Amino acid sequence: MPQLNPNxxxxxxxxxxxxxLTIIPTKIMNHIQPNDPALITSKEHKNNSWTWPW
Known part of the structure; x- marks a missing residue:
């Protein structure tokens, strides 16, 4: 049976x-992500108090 011959x-x-394990991961890792995360400046949000009607 030829399928039993492991050579x-x-x-x-x-x-x-x-x-x-060698060629394909290097090709995948060479791609550049189109949306690189950018630093966003932190703004303080203005929290208005809510006056309840009752």
Whole structure:
């Protein structure tokens, strides 16, 4: 039974995991995020008191 012979399939498994763990993450991490977070100046909000009608 050829599917029980691990010689070609183990090498394919190892090389595919090497590709997944080395090449693909570096390509993904090289992308630039379009919306970089910017620092927002902190403003003090004016809190008006609410006069209750009763």
């Amino acid at each position: 070609p399939w183990f090498a394919i498994l190892v090389f595919s995991w090497i590709i997944f």
